[in-house]
Amino acid sequence: MTQNSLDTEDAVSADTAKELRAAMQRLFAGKPRRTDGRLTKQNLWREAQVSRATMNRAQTILREWDALIAERGKTTVGETRRDAEISRLRKKLADKTQQCTQLQTRLQAAATAIAALHHDNQALRTELANRTGTVVPLIPTPR
Numbered sequence: 001m002t003q004n005s006l007d008t009e010d011a012v013s014a015d016t017a018k019e020l021r022a023a024m025q026r027l028f029a030g031k032p033r034r035t036d037g038r039l040t041k042q043n044l045w046r047e048a049q050v051s052r053a054t055m056n057r058a059q060t061i062l063r064e065w066d067a068l069i070a071e072r073g074k075t076t077v078g079e080t081r082r083d084a085e086i087s088r089l090r091k092k093l094a095d096k097t098q099q100c101t102q103l104q105t106r107l108q109a110a111a112t113a114i115a116a117l118h119h120d121n122q123a124l125r126t127e128l129a130n131r132t133g134t135v136v137p138l139i140p141t142p143r
Contacts, residue, residue, distance in 0.1 A: 010057055010058045010059055010060050011057045012054060012057050012058045016048075016050055016054060017058060017060075017061060019048040019049065019050060020044065020045075020050065020055060020058055020061045021061060021064075022048070023044055023045075023047035023048035024044060024048075024061070024064070024065060024068070026047060027039055027043060027047055027076070028068060028072065028076070028077075029077065030077030032047055034046055034047050034049065035047050037076050037078060038074075038076070039075070039076055041055065041062075044065060
């Protein structure tokens with residue numbers, strides 16, 4: 001290899017450095033081609049289709065990787081969207097659970113009121129059936 005084909009600081013070829021940087025951009029953009037998209041060094045070398053040893057020689061690129069991870073964190077765009085969706089759904093679930101609890105309380109109160117009214121109705125029917133005598137109208141009917 002000639003000196004021009006190697007990155008002087010990293011001991012990797014310019015093509016390899018280009019592939020590693022392209023892989024890094026794809027991973028951070030959430031558009032991997034060859035991996036699951038997690039932001040790991042293992043995915044970096046696999047995405048770039050180079051060996052781990054080759055990636056390890058690219059110290060400048062690894063420092064860039066570490067700086068980007070420190071700046072952005074290890075979550076990808078897709079993971080950020082997924083986490084936001086999970087948070088939204090958890091809040092919605094909590095709201096629906098609270099709503100169900102309130103409705104259950106109201107249902108139990110209504111069932112108790114209905115049971116009490118049914119009992120009173122039964123008692124009035126029994127009392128009415130046990131009465132003897134004639135029914136006297138309160139308002140006399142005209143003759």
